[in-house]
Amino acid sequence: MTVLGIETSCDETAAAIVRGPANAEILSNVVRSQIDEHTEFGGVVPEIAARAHIEVLDRIVDEAMKDAGCGWDDIDAVAATAGPGLIGGVIVGLMTAKAIAMAAGKPLVAVNHLEGHALTARLTDDLEFPFLLLLVSGGHSQFLLVKGVGDYERLGTTIDDAIGEAFDKTAKLLGLPYPGGPAVERMAAQGDVSRFKLPRPLLDRPGLDMSFAGLKTALRTQAKKLEPIDDQTVADLCAGFQRAVADVLASRTKSALALFEDRFPGRPPVVVVAGGVAANKEIRSALTSTASEANARFVAPPLQLCTDNAAMIAWAGIEKMRLGPVDDMATSPRPRWPLDQTASGVLGSGKKGAKV
Known part of the structure; x- marks a missing residue:
């Protein structure tokens, strides 16, 4: 499978093309940092981050496709971070992925950002x-x-x-x-x-x-x-x-x-x-x-691959597709999304879910 991954959960706008699971290969991995936009504030400003994602994401996806030498016929699915993260940024990435998937007739895979980190070692080290x-x-x-x-x-x-x-x-x-x-x-x-x-x-x-x-x-x-x-x-x-x-x-x-x-x-x-x-x-x-x-x-x-990137999101998409049915267009962005769904929230929980 060859999967396009999109990551916009915080202050990096990223897109990547990954092929796998056998002989896993990162065909492209483009990351655009927003450090300059947030430096004067001493931290990430959610509204600024979301606007910056909107401004550059289409170009970043296009760059990732060109770097990989892929056309839309070569892509088997579109994976995007659906949470957790700054909700404005998550919405930008997931909605863009939905639009691409619908227009290109490809399956959509909604990925937990933390699961992307968790599975990266299987991409890089073929870990069991x-x-x-x-x-x-x-x-x-x-x-x-x-x-x-x-x-x-x-x-x-x-x-x-x-x-x-x-x-x-x-x-x-x-x-x-x-x-x-x-x-x-x-x-x-x-x-x-x-x-x-x-x-x-x-x-x-x-x-x-x-x-x-x-x-x-x-x-x-x-x-x-x-x-x-x-x-x-x-x-x-x-x-x-x-x-x-x-x-x-x-x-x-x-x-x-x-x-x-x-x-x-x-x-x-x-x-x-x-x-x-x-x-x-x-x-x-x-x-x-x-x-x-x-x-x-x-x-x-x-x-x-330790910092936020889209290669891990594309790989998590491949891992999820191996298990069977993927997500549909009704999938919603989530600001909170614990990996362990059975664990109680250490800092409590609310309408948006467990805090950690």
Whole structure:
């Protein structure tokens, strides 16, 4: 199958063509970032993001088709992110996919953005089920058992800020530019990791849930004590913050791997990290070491497939099409869409569904 994927859930407008499942191949993968549009605001503005998607998505799809050397007769289906995400952007992508599918006479596949991340390792590494997934992004931080396409069990999640969100808020607090995650990582490389003793929240409690709001508050307290802070202090705070996050993830990953071995005795443990925060080098290093100590296989997709992209959406579309019937034109965009439909919302739920 050859599938066109469309991704517009946040601030990247993306389209890709992927062929598979046998001998999976990414024929094109075009991503247009909106960093310039949001920089002056210090974060993503939903209305601006939606308008930017509208302005460029047709061109991005056309570019992806040309890069792949495909015409519409070569495409077997159209897959698009249907949630979760900023609802304005999700609507733009899904409605565009519906229009293309209807005009070209192709099936439509509505993809959960998180499932795109979850299945990327099967595209890149031909990974078999089950495996342990650590999903770390701007909006989500959770451990999941990936038992099959559409079959996910949440083992633990953040009870407050997602990791990417905590990085962005820390950057803003310290006067660093947007996007915050890469800015904090750059400053941390120049910092003294031992200068500030920042907390590792929840590590004294059982389970796999995480918390990062208290860590961010502790960093703010340290910064306030030393105002005005110089560049070296900013670097030292970033180094301490980043190390604390890496330590929390490493500790929770160790516990998650032990749980995986209990659930699947005799099955070689595999841990996959996905999502934008997976691009952080210190976090990757900490997780690699943890997996090695546990004699587990560690899988991290290439950096360009960790951040939001449409190749993962096209691949998830292929995975879903293998199982049978796909979606129809009545499919609605969803701002919230947990992978584990049976798990209760840690932060509650409402008309739009569970919050995490």
